[in-house]
Amino acid sequence: MISYARQTQEAQPEAAPPPVEEHIAPAPRVSVQAFCETVETAAAVQAAGEDRRLGKAHLKIQMGGMPAAIEAYRSAPTPNVIVLESDGRSDLLSGLDQLATVCDAGTRVVVIGRINDVMLYRELVRRGVSDYVLAPVGAIDVVRSICNLFSAPEAKAVGRIIAVVGAKGGVGASTISHNVAWAIARDLAMDAVVADLDLAFGTAGLDYNQDPPQGIADAVFSPDRVDTAFIDRLLSKCTDHLSLLAAPATLDRVYDFGTDAFDAVFDTLRSTMPCIVLDVPHQWSGWTKRALIGADDILIVAAPDLANLRNTKNLVDLLKAARPNDRPPLYCLNQVGVPKRPEIAATEFAKAIESQPVVSIPFEPQIFGSAANNGQMIAEISANHKSIEMFLQIAQRLTGRSETKKQKSSLLSPLIEKLRGK
Numbered sequence: 189m190i191s192y193a194r195q196t197q198e199a200q201p202e203a204a205p206p207p208v209e210e211h212i213a214p215a216p217r218v219s220v221q222a223f224c225e226t227v228e229t230a231a232a233v234q235a236a237g238e239d240r241r242l243g244k245a246h247l248k249i250q251m252g253g254m255p256a257a258i259e260a261y262r263s264a265p266t267p268n269v270i271v272l273e274s275d276g277r278s279d280l281l282s283g284l285d286q287l288a289t290v291c292d293a294g295t296r297v298v299v300i301g302r303i304n305d306v307m308l309y310r311e312l313v314r315r316g317v318s319d320y321v322l323a324p325v326g327a328i329d330v331v332r333s334i335c336n337l338f339s340a341p342e343a344k345a346v347g348r349i350i351a352v353v354g355a356k357g358g359v360g361a362s363t364i365s366h367n368v369a370w371a372i373a374r375d376l377a378m379d380a381v382v383a384d385l386d387l388a389f390g391t392a393g394l395d396y397n398q399d400p401p402q403g404i405a406d407a408v409f410s411p412d413r414v415d416t417a418f419i420d421r422l423l424s425k426c427t428d429h430l431s432l433l434a435a436p437a438t439l440d441r442v443y444d445f446g447t448d449a450f451d452a453v454f455d456t457l458r459s460t461m462p463c464i465v466l467d468v469p470h471q472w473s474g475w476t477k478r479a480l481i482g483a484d485d486i487l488i489v490a491a492p493d494l495a496n497l498r499n500t501k502n503l504v505d506l507l508k509a510a511r512p513n514d515r516p517p518l519y520c521l522n523q524v525g526v527p528k529r530p531e532i533a534a535t536e537f538a539k540a541i542e543s544q545p546v547v548s549i550p551f552e553p554q555i556f557g558s559a560a561n562n563g564q565m566i567a568e569i570s571a572n573h574k575s576i577e578m579f580l581q582i583a584q585r586l587t588g589r590s591e592t593k594k595q596k597s598s599l600l601s602p603l604i605e606k607l608r609g610k
């Protein structure tokens with residue numbers, strides 16, 4: 189169905205990345221054929237086809253608009269989606285009528301047009317057009333339109349994947365990912381799962397004090413068995429809203445994975461879990477690169493030294509280039525203020541990376557050490573520690589949500605407010 193609100197938005201020729209609150213779920217393996225009239229639209233559709241969310245879709249683009257489409261499908265079967273660019277009004281409607289006679293059932297039609305008019309929308313809806321996007325379009329508009337055709341109306345449940353990775357080993361990426369996931373579950377009250385992708389050495393099980401008999405290895409080593417029920421059995425529950433897909437952390441097997449080894453696991457988690465936090469080990473391989481590029485949002489954790497700065501810069505540059513229609517990755521500094529250690533200042537990082545760190549977390553060996561050794565989160569050890577506010581800040585930036593829980597201060601507060609008013 190066409191949503192009128194969307195079309196009346198100001199068209200954005202320079203398509204900005206979608207705001208963080210907007211979540212566009214990736215499209216499944218579908219075929220899409222576009223018939224464009226202008227090179228600008230063809231370029232936008234082409235760029236959309238390179239977006240990570242259309243990575244599984246097969247996209248073919250040709251020029252010629254409606255006449256070319258009608259001609260093409262006289263003899264050939266229609267794809268899952270036809271994208272049609274149209275400038276004129278009358279030939280659009282009669283063209284659609286003609287197209288309907290050659291269209292297979294189930295084929296969805298998206299129209300890109302220049303006319304912003306309610307009567308036209310009504311006519312298009314009546315003809316079963318799935319979406320009308322107002323030109324000029326940016327790549328993200330095309331991505332959004334195609335992806336939305338395949339996300340269920342209750343798409344809120346479709347999960348957002350957050351990948352956390354260290355710019356170097358040992359910088360605290362796992363610690364931060366676990367504490368941030370904990371904040372997402374507790375303070376934002378979102379159902380979240382932590383997937384520990386460091387199969388040999390992962391510490392999520394230790395940090396959450398869980399010792400599940402099975403975990404992520406069972407899923408990656410038998411991808412054809414992976415479905416929601418199967419994954420559900422592998423999850424261990426940490427808190428009300430938080431589950432863990434633990435790493436085996438055993439060395440009897442080696443973990444040389446193919447590039448798409450985790451696809452089935454991620455897709456399945458995404459279909460049921462609102463928030464998936466990937467604890468990505470510090471390594472550069474086909475599957476870690478794919479996990480980062482395919483994530484909805486990315487947090488890079490860096491310690492304040494030169495190697496971290498270089499690696500953060502390289503990661504940010506690569507990820508920005510590979511994800512032109514997404515927000516740039518976020519980064520934070522950790523282990524800041526180690527006594528006697530020369531450090532690179534946050535301002536220097538900001539200059540080189542061209543963005544500010546979300547937070548700078550101080551080096552606090554006492555409390556972080558106790559947390560790690562006791563299998564507890566920082567907030568469980570010290571409810572008012574200053575890093576807790578920072579984990580929450582990261583959680584909010586990554587999810588686009590603000591806090592839901594803390595406001596329920598007191599039953600009496602409305603009454604107190606009233607009395608104050610008097």
Ligand SMILES: Nc1ncnc2c1ncn2[C@@H]1O[C@H](COP(=O)(O)OP(=O)(O)O)[C@@H](O)[C@H]1O
Nearest residue numbers: 354358359360361362363523551552553556560
């Ligand atoms: N801000 C911090 N202050 C002190 N120690 C920290 C801090 N952050 C993490 N650590 C410690 O650093 C070590 C490495 O952390 P870890 O999360 O395993 O790093 P990574 O996943 O990046 O390899 C752990 O012992 C952890 O407790």
Ligand SMILES: [Mg+2]
Nearest residue numbers: 361362386469
């Ligand atoms: Mg780690």
